[in-house]
Amino acid sequence: MSADTTTAPPAAAEASAPTQLTMAGALNAALRDAMAADDRVVVYGEDVGPLGGVFRVTDGLQTQFGEDRIWDSPLAESGIIGTAIGMAMYGMRPVVEMQFDAFSYPAFEQMVSHVAKMRNRTKGRVTLPMVVRIPCAGAIGGVEHHSDSSEAYWTSTPGLTVVMPSNPADAYSMLREAIDSDDPVVFMEPKSRYWSKAPLALPVTTAPMDRAEVVREGADVTLIAYGPTVRTALEAADAAVDEGLSIEVVDLRSLSPFDDETVGASVRKTSRAAVIHEAAQFGGYGAEVAARVTERNFHHLAAPVLRIAGFDIPFPSPKLEEYHLPTADRVLAALDAWEWDA
Amino acid sequence: MAHDGCMSLNVEHAPMRTLPSAKPLRLLDNAGHALTGAATGGFALPDGETLLDLYRKMVIARRFDVQVTALTKQGRLATYPSAYGQEGCEIGAISAIGSTDWFFPTYRDCVALITRGLEPGEILQSFRGDWHNGYDQHAYRTAAQATPLATQALHAVGLSHAARLRRDPIVALTFLGDGATSEGDAHEAFNFAAVWQTPTVFVVQNNQYAISVPLSRQTHAATLADKAVGYGMPGYHVDGNDVAAMYAVTHAAVERARAGGGPTLIEGVTYRIESHTNSDDPTRYREAREVEHWKRRDPIERLEKYLVSEGALSETVRSEITDAAEALAAKTREAMSVEAELDPLELFDHVYSRPRTALLEQRSALEAELAAGAFAQHEAGAR
Ligand SMILES: Cc1ncc(C[n+]2csc(CCOP(=O)(O)OP(=O)(O)O)c2C)c(N)n1
Numbered sequence: 118m119s120a121d122t123t124t125a126p127p128a129a130a131e132a133s134a135p136t137q138l139t140m141a142g143a144l145n146a147a148l149r150d151a152m153a154a155d156d157r158v159v160v161y162g163e164d165v166g167p168l169g170g171v172f173r174v175t176d177g178l179q180t181q182f183g184e185d186r187i188w189d190s191p192l193a194e195s196g197i198i199g200t201a202i203g204m205a206m207y208g209m210r211p212v213v214e215m216q217f218d219a220f221s222y223p224a225f226e227q228m229v230s231h232v233a234k235m236r237n238r239t240k241g242r243v244t245l246p247m248v249v250r251i252p253c254a255g256a257i258g259g260v261e262h263h264s265d266s267s268e269a270y271w272t273s274t275p276g277l278t279v280v281m282p283s284n285p286a287d288a289y290s291m292l293r294e295a296i297d298s299d300d301p302v303v304f305m306e307p308k309s310r311y312w313s314k315a316p317l318a319l320p321v322t323t324a325p326m327d328r329a330e331v332v333r334e335g336a337d338v339t340l341i342a343y344g345p346t347v348r349t350a351l352e353a354a355d356a357a358v359d360e361g362l363s364i365e366v367v368d369l370r371s372l373s374p375f376d377d378e379t380v381g382a383s384v385r386k387t388s389r390a391a392v393i394h395e396a397a398q399f400g401g402y403g404a405e406v407a408a409r410v411t412e413r414n415f416h417h418l419a420a421p422v423l424r425i426a427g428f429d430i431p432f433p434s435p436k437l438e439e440y441h442l443p444t445a446d447r448v449l450a451a452l453d454a455w456e457w458d459a
Numbered sequence: 460m461a462h463d464g465c466m467s468l469n470v471e472h473a474p475m476r477t478l479p480s481a482k483p484l485r486l487l488d489n490a491g492h493a494l495t496g497a498a499t500g501g502f503a504l505p506d507g508e509t510l511l512d513l514y515r516k517m518v519i520a521r522r523f524d525v526q527v528t529a530l531t532k533q534g535r536l537a538t539y540p541s542a543y544g545q546e547g548c549e550i551g552a553i554s555a556i557g558s559t560d561w562f563f564p565t566y567r568d569c570v571a572l573i574t575r576g577l578e579p580g581e582i583l584q585s586f587r588g589d590w591h592n593g594y595d596q597h598a599y600r601t602a603a604q605a606t607p608l609a610t611q612a613l614h615a616v617g618l619s620h621a622a623r624l625r626r627d628p629i630v631a632l633t634f635l636g637d638g639a640t641s642e643g644d645a646h647e648a649f650n651f652a653a654v655w656q657t658p659t660v661f662v663v664q665n666n667q668y669a670i671s672v673p674l675s676r677q678t679h680a681a682t683l684a685d686k687a688v689g690y691g692m693p694g695y696h697v698d699g700n701d702v703a704a705m706y707a708v709t710h711a712a713v714e715r716a717r718a719g720g721g722p723t724l725i726e727g728v729t730y731r732i733e734s735h736t737n738s739d740d741p742t743r744y745r746e747a748r749e750v751e752h753w754k755r756r757d758p759i760e761r762l763e764k765y766l767v768s769e770g771a772l773s774e775t776v777r778s779e780i781t782d783a784a785e786a787l788a789a790k791t792r793e794a795m796s797v798e799a800e801l802d803p804l805e806l807f808d809h810v811y812s813r814p815r816t817a818l819l820e821q822r823s824a825l826e827a828e829l830a831a832g833a834f835a836q837h838e839a840g841a842r
Pocket residue numbers: 567606607608635636637638639640666668669670731735
């Protein structure tokens with residue numbers, strides 16, 4: 118195959134002074150630095166070129182790197198994933214964008230039948246170092262098909278690594294790590310967090326992307342959240358202080374693999390856990406979390422693991438989405454359902 | 460490294476609007492006579508040495524195919540999709556690429572893999588049920604045989620696009636069935652290849668059926684090659700049982716692609732003489748008469764007639780080819796006569812580059828079951 122053409126990233130390696138950066142900006146910087154560091158990294162998808170992506174995550178990259186490194190592909194998601202497989206087989210590191218969560222579905226076959234299975238099928242002779250970026254979830258007033266949470270489709274597929282950052286620093290660090298990974302990564306970006314800001318000096322390296330993180334310590338309850346619901350969990354934790362309830366928040370970061378160690382340690386400490394996600398509850402990712410947390414920590418649990426999720430309905434229209442999405446109030450109300458005297 | 464300002468590869472090519480011939484183009488007629496004029500579409504008959512080589516490869520490939528079908532009937536393989544009757548397409552097209560080019564085959568194309576130099580034992584691992592794939596993709600520059608229809612065509616486009624971006628003079632050849640041309644991925648692959656002008660050659664083996672469903676239920680187009688026009692690439696409608704024509708047309712397409720001329724769609728009109736796989740019952744959907752009709756259009760006999768008429772097939776050459784074919788058949792029988800040593804614990808080893816805790820736990824659990832003799836019967840049976 119092509120020789121390893123990785124070049125050292127001299128300019129990018131020096132940390133800049135902290136500036137306020139959005140998650141979209143952090144992702145943009147991660148792509149820019151990854152492309153500068155390694156010319157095997159190529160980016161394509163729908164409208165990622167001159168427009169810079171509908172969320173501007175690829176803003177300015179085509180001007181900087183040219184059309185051989187980042188380009189607009191024909192409008193066909195299966196085609197985007199299928200060709201990325203071929204490019205990865207040839208030693209490239211494609212980072213492709215699905216424009217919106219629900220528009221990744223045409224690529225389902227390529228994802229499940231090839232992206233996930235290629236390495237195992239070929240006993241590791243063919244690896245697919247590719248990243249599939251998927252803007253996901255709701256709370257942006259999106260019309261139908263623009264707010265889905267499809268993570269469980271991917272997490273229930275062995276062979277895929279599925280991660281979702283909740284903040285700008287993780288967005289940068291995890292995307293760099295995903296691009297460097299020799300295995301395919303489904304990189305889910307919570308749309309409602311694209312414009313959230315944090316002071317950031319780049320490049321930043323946070324915890325490895327397969328680890329969960331305790332983002333707030335507490336003693337009484339563990340809230341397990343990821344992507345957009347981390348903020349919800351933190352809000353609930355703030356509000357709970359007044360009620361004398363000490364909530365610990367775990368940001369999963371990685372949905373597959375699942376960090377049993379970090380989550381288990383927290384749950385054994387607090388003895389109560391609830392998982393929060395926007396996706397529908399039935400058969401959702403939270404079902405797996407509740408099941409494995411229970412299986413592994415049953416004797417430490419004072420109450421059943423709760424799931425606080427979207428309703429079991431197709432994602433609602435913009436004016437109705439607020440009723441569907443988990444809120445801090447709904448989280449706290451759910452916790453009230455437990456027997457607290459024991 | 461910033462963009463160095465070198466010219467982008469997005470060269471504007473004048474889109475192609477050449478309509479494939481209504482009649483499949485051919486260089487040898489069914490009686491083995493060399494054709495001239497319009498029938499050939501302007502393609503020249505390959506030289507004698509090439510034709511003899513194609514003949515030899517077809518004879519060997521068929522012997523392999525017949526052997527594997529027999530082994531499958533004996534229960535040695537879980538399934539086998541035969542390409543009996545399609546050797547003109549298979550061998551003509553695969554012989555047109557070099558060892559540095561890439562091939563993206565389907566389940567149907569074991570005989571092309573034999574021609575490409577893969578070992579019977581490597582090819583048949585998947586059909587025997589040992590593992591989903593048994594050969595080294597990079598060593599042979601041959602992707603794992605694809606089962607989800609048309610999906611591999613996109614991989615071929617992506618790989619050849621990557622090669623082009625790297626300025627490597629590499630072409631990707633992929634095979635599709637007639638049924639597979641109805642899949643969305645076929646259209647996406649044709650379109651991506653044409654828009655990106657990738658060095659990709661698509662060979663559609665129109666063997667008239669997708670399992671039981673005849674071509675008339677797949678398309679309303681006059682030919683499958685006609686589809687090329689809509690994507691802005693050249694299409695060729697070729698007699699797939701004329702190995703000389705398949706080779707000549709594919710070879711021209713490969714070299715055009717290599718020179719930066721973009722993709723080509725080639726339809727080889729052929730027929731699957733055997734059932735779809737061993738578990739199929741073709742009497743439910745086609746007449747014996749139809750099969751007989753196509754048997755009289757055998758690709759090997761056609762070239763043989765030509766070579767004999769040219770005095771190019773001496774008894775020495777014939778027996779040398781027969782010996783090679785028999786040797787391969789023997790090697791195939793041998794490879795399938797011993798059960799492979801399978802390690803159930805390997806199930807966990809290749810899913811991810813970095814071991815996952817959950818898989819390691821499950822691996823230990825299976826290891827404990829094995830140690831406790833939970834599968835002793837299975838293992839005894841396997842032996
Ligand atoms: C996406 C997909 N759908 C269905 C199948 C099941 N299937 C296997 S082979 C086949 C027929 C394919 O016909 P064709 O493309 O003409 O190829 P041939 O088998 O004739 O070589 C079908 C329906 C499949 N493998 N993949």
